[in-house]
Amino acid sequence: MPEKHxxxxxxxxxxxxxxxxxxxxxxxxxxxxxxxxHGTVRFNIELDGETIVRVDPEIGFLHRGFExxxxxxxxxxxxxxxxxxxxxxxxxxxxxxxxxxxKLAGIEIPERAKYIRTIGAELHRICDHxxxxxxxxxxxxxxxxxxxxxxxxxxxxxxxxxxxGARVTTSFGRxxxxxxxxxxxWVEKVKATLRKVEEFRRDIDTLLTHNRLFIDRTRDTGVMxxxxxxxxxxxxxxxxxxGVDYDVRKAHPYWVYDRVDFHVPVGTRGDNFDRYYxxxxxxxxxxxxxxxCFEQMEPGPTIIDDWRFVxxxxxxxxxxxxxxxxxxxxxxxxxxxxxxxxxxxTESPNGELGWYLVSDGSGRPxxxxxxxxxxxxxxxxxxxxxxxLLPDLIPTFDAINMIGGEVEQ
Amino acid sequence: xxxxxxxxxxxREEAQxxxxxxxxxxxGWARKYSLFTYPYxxxxxxxxxxSVSGARYDISRFGAEFPRFSPRQADLLMVIGTINxxxxxxxxxxxxxxxxxKWVVAFGVCASSGGFYDNYAVLQGIDRIIPVDVYIxxxxxxxxxxLDALILLQEKIAAQNHKLVDHRPPxxxxxxxxxxxxxxxxxx
Amino acid sequence: xxxxxxxxVADRFPEAVVQGYTLHGDETLVIAREHLLxxxxxxxxxxxxxxxxxxxxxxxxYIDEKPRFELVYTLYSITKKHRLRLKVRVPEEDxxxxxxxxxxxxxxxxxxxxxxMYGIRFSGRGPxxxxxxxxxxxxxxxxxxYPLRGRQPLLPEADVQDIYRGxxxxxxxxxxxRSNPPRPSQLPIVK
Numbered sequence: 001m002p003e004k005h006x007x008x009x010x011x012x013x014x015x016x017x018x019x020x021x022x023x024x025x026x027x028x029x030x031x032x033x034x035x036x037x038h039g040t041v042r043f044n045i046e047l048d049g050e051t052i053v054r055v056d057p058e059i060g061f062l063h064r065g066f067e068x069x070x071x072x073x074x075x076x077x078x079x080x081x082x083x084x085x086x087x088x089x090x091x092x093x094x095x096x097x098x099x100x101x102x103k104l105a106g107i108e109i110p111e112r113a114k115y116i117r118t119i120g121a122e123l124h125r126i127c128d129h130x131x132x133x134x135x136x137x138x139x140x141x142x143x144x145x146x147x148x149x150x151x152x153x154x155x156x157x158x159x160x161x162x163x164x165g166a167r168v169t170t171s172f173g174r175x176x177x178x179x180x181x182x183x184x185x186w187v188e189k190v191k192a193t194l195r196k197v198e199e200f201r202r203d204i205d206t207l208l209t210h211n212r213l214f215i216d217r218t219r220d221t222g223v224m225x226x227x228x229x230x231x232x233x234x235x236x237x238x239x240x241x242x243g244v245d246y247d248v249r250k251a252h253p254y255w256v257y258d259r260v261d262f263h264v265p266v267g268t269r270g271d272n273f274d275r276y277y278x279x280x281x282x283x284x285x286x287x288x289x290x291x292x293c294f295e296q297m298e299p300g301p302t303i304i305d306d307w308r309f310v311x312x313x314x315x316x317x318x319x320x321x322x323x324x325x326x327x328x329x330x331x332x333x334x335x336x337x338x339x340x341x342x343x344x345x346t347e348s349p350n351g352e353l354g355w356y357l358v359s360d361g362s363g364r365p366x367x368x369x370x371x372x373x374x375x376x377x378x379x380x381x382x383x384x385x386x387x388x389l390l391p392d393l394i395p396t397f398d399a400i401n402m403i404g405g406e407v408e409q
Numbered sequence: 410x411x412x413x414x415x416x417x418x419x420x421r422e423e424a425q426x427x428x429x430x431x432x433x434x435x436x437g438w439a440r441k442y443s444l445f446t447y448p449y450x451x452x453x454x455x456x457x458x459x460s461v462s463g464a465r466y467d468i469s470r471f472g473a474e475f476p477r478f479s480p481r482q483a484d485l486l487m488v489i490g491t492i493n494x495x496x497x498x499x500x501x502x503x504x505x506x507x508x509x510x511k512w513v514v515a516f517g518v519c520a521s522s523g524g525f526y527d528n529y530a531v532l533q534g535i536d537r538i539i540p541v542d543v544y545i546x547x548x549x550x551x552x553x554x555x556l557d558a559l560i561l562l563q564e565k566i567a568a569q570n571h572k573l574v575d576h577r578p579p580x581x582x583x584x585x586x587x588x589x590x591x592x593x594x595x596x597x
Numbered sequence: 598x599x600x601x602x603x604x605x606v607a608d609r610f611p612e613a614v615v616q617g618y619t620l621h622g623d624e625t626l627v628i629a630r631e632h633l634l635x636x637x638x639x640x641x642x643x644x645x646x647x648x649x650x651x652x653x654x655x656x657x658x659y660i661d662e663k664p665r666f667e668l669v670y671t672l673y674s675i676t677k678k679h680r681l682r683l684k685v686r687v688p689e690e691d692x693x694x695x696x697x698x699x700x701x702x703x704x705x706x707x708x709x710x711x712x713x714m715y716g717i718r719f720s721g722r723g724p725x726x727x728x729x730x731x732x733x734x735x736x737x738x739x740x741x742x743y744p745l746r747g748r749q750p751l752l753p754e755a756d757v758q759d760i761y762r763g764x765x766x767x768x769x770x771x772x773x774x775r776s777n778p779p780r781p782s783q784l785p786i787v788k
Contacts, residue, residue, distance in 0.1 A: 030497055032496060033449055033478075033499060033500075033503060034478070035476070035478045037753075040452075040496070044687065059728065059729065060495050060727070060729040060730055061451065061493065061495050061496040062451050062452055062490075062491060062493065062496070063493055063530045063729035063730060064452075064491055064493060064526045064528070064530055064531055065526060065528035065529055065530040065531065065738070067714070068528055068529065068738060069525075069526065069528055072745055080525070083453075084452070086451050087452065087453035088456060096504065103621055103622075104621060106621070116763045130461075131456075145463050147463060150459055150463035150465075151463060151464050151465060154460060154463065154465050155689070157460075167457070167460075167549075167589065168457060168549050169454050169548060169549065180664055195782075228702075229648050230650050231649065231701055232701075232702050232704075233650060233651045233653075233701065233703025233704075234703075235650070244675060246650075251675075252678070340620055340621060341621075342619065342621045342623060343671055343680070343682060344673060354671065356653070356655055356669060356671065358657055367657045367658075369655040369669075370694065371653040371655075371671065375653075375706050375707065376651075376707075376709075378706075379702075379705055380629060380702075380703075383702075404451065405452060405453060408729055455647055467708070494748060494749065495730065495731045495749055495751070497751060498751050498752055501752060527745075527746060528745050528746060529738050529743070529746060529747045529748050529749070530729075530730070530738070530744065530748075533757070534757060536755065537754035537755045537757055538754060575763070
């Protein structure tokens with residue numbers, strides 16, 4: 001096990017031959033275009049030999065002006081921008097944003113819409129965890145888990161394509177519910193897909209969980225204690241792996257999470273292996289949630305009937321004057337959300353995704369702030385890898401699952 | 410699917426003799442079926458790139474399997490995702506570090522034209538700083554579209570004039586300083 | 598969400614609290630700028646409040662009001678399961694407030710974001726560094742008077758003609774404001 005050198009000058013020296021040589025630290029730059037930096041983070045690392053003395057992640061290489069763009073478009077037009085925040089699990093972002101707007105407007109969405117949102121969010125949670133564990137396997141040397149994870153993700157994306165129309169950036173859901181109901185026969189197809197996804201998950205599990213190499217790289221690397229994790233503002237699987245049992249779905253249930261039965265896996269040691277394993281268990285739990293939702297769902301409306309927030313049905317738009325005017329006002333001026341501010345939160349695969357919205361009563365947002373879980377996770381990176389070897393940076397950064405879109409908005 | 414473009418030319422330096430043409434076609438064939446991509450992945454399109462290199466939409470059957478994360482070893486720069494103004498100098502540097510022959514594919518609308526991010530932070534298309542061979546529209550493009558673009562690129566490579574020893578100067582840079590006012594964005 | 602938490606802070610720091618209210622189920626306390634650090638420390642260390650999880654700091658630019666900026670701190674307690682929002686008004690002439698990274702280390706990058714996007718300085722933590730933008734960038738883009746398309750390129754760019762503009766006011770037009778709201782779906786052809 002590598003020793004952690006906190007103070008390099010006073011290493012013990014029995015004889016002059018073993019005295020510590022005066023050396024300088026080496027600064028290297030793990031640049032923004034690097035396979036293991038998920039594309040867009042620059043690490044300014046100071047190394048002593050191979051031990052990390054200081055690491056400073058520099059972000060901003062994917063800053064796309066999300067907040068400013070949202071201030072210049074209507075509330076519904078913000079939806080594609082929210083997709084591209086956490087692009088591996090776009091539905092979670094979409095529904096999180098819509099939940100926040102509905103909280104601000106004081107709208108209660110129909111039951112079926114809540115079930116559809118839960119199903120969509122859990123499907124994309126499976127996708128996100130698969131991508132993370134697959135990438136973690138790949139960057140530690142195993143290409144096979146990555147291919148299995150990508151294939152499993154493709155199967156889930158086939159189903160979400162049938163539901164939403166797009167593979168990655170779905171822009172599904174509207175203020176007031178979801179605009180489309182489940183396609184015919186979709187439920188049976190999803191059940192078959194989830195059986196295959198479970199097989200793939202078991203394959204990845206077999207390849208990685210008891211793998212000597214994987215365990216050596218991830219056990220006791222990137223350790224974060226529970227107290228420090230809370231102080232840094234960690235949420236989600238990173239926090240749960242450190243032993244703190246906080247899941248927004250259990251602590252403050254929203255949609256239908258109080259009606260379905262699922263466990264929240266909590267780790268013990270706060271190292272990278274726990275983070276990986278928490279994610280693998282969460283995939284299993286997500287599958288459970290989706291199957292229970294299918295059993296509990298009842299037919300019904302999927303969007304509210306209030307023309308102040310929802311587009312009128314097309315027969316009305318084409319035949320009645322109220323329909324035309326309602327449609328016109330919603331498209332040209334935007335949905336008039338009443339003046340106020342709100343903070344709303346959902347559990348995205350990376351942690352608590354918070355939305356702080358300020359509305360000034362017009363059809364456009366005044367402020368849309370996305371509390372991305374990834375920002376605080378990456379800021380805690382230095383605390384996690386300081387004093388360990390350079391290769392320990394890789395599984396730690398993988399386990400953080402930094403998604404450039406949300407960290408840099 | 411590949412068509413042979415026998416360009417009719419009257420310029421002496423572009424004329425090819427029989428053996429030169431044979432060599433050019435041979436080199437073109439070799440180069441197009443063994444592309445080493447540098448996946449310059451930044452954003453959501455990276456997910457579709459993962460799918461394209463995955464087992465279902467296999468890009469390795471087109472010969473472009475191995476990503477080479479060093480610009481010295483790669484010949485196809487795939488710019489995947491949004492390039493913003495902070496990332497632009499790095500992209501240009503990576504492009505300049507690549508050795509000839511090299512090709513550039515703009516993957517996704519953000520790389521082609523800035524996408525719907527027309528704001529203070531995003532470069533409106535990588536063709537403002539480096540020359541691009543194939544543009545793939547889509548947000549993100551479907552993997553089939555990416556493979557179609559790859560085939561298009563392969564046809565383009567096959568039609569180019571490849572020489573055993575090439576004394577051409579490197580590809581021209583796509584720069585003429587734009588006359589835009591920095592604060593308001595209006596043309597000067 | 599608990600009103601008792603609001604009441605507890607208000608009782609302990611009566612001079613710091615300007616206003617406290619509940620809106621859409623969120624408890625909010627508006628406090629004076631000078632007392633931010635002690636209120637923050639109390640929120641974290643008091644066993645009844647136990648607001649140990651820092652969620653975020655953000656800033657809202659009320660350009661038509663004075664003081665102009667409003668910093669919004671969101672805090673959460675895992676043990677007590679309640680949230681609290683602290684708001685601090687910061688004027689435009691002196692946009693400086695005490696840094697809370699000595700209380701919660703997680704506020705570090707959010708404070709850098711406030712500096713980067715709005716120009717709010719946080720004292721007690723050394724020189725402010727930008728988070729998302731490059732150091733050569735001048736200005737603070739999320740302020741309401743910064744134009745949406747105010748690009749500051751680092752490299753000379755080729756003269757590619759744009760024929761389609763994305764949403765928002767076009768180049769050369771005045772920035773959007775309350776009195777001049779931008780029209781949706783503008784598709785002007787740029788010459």
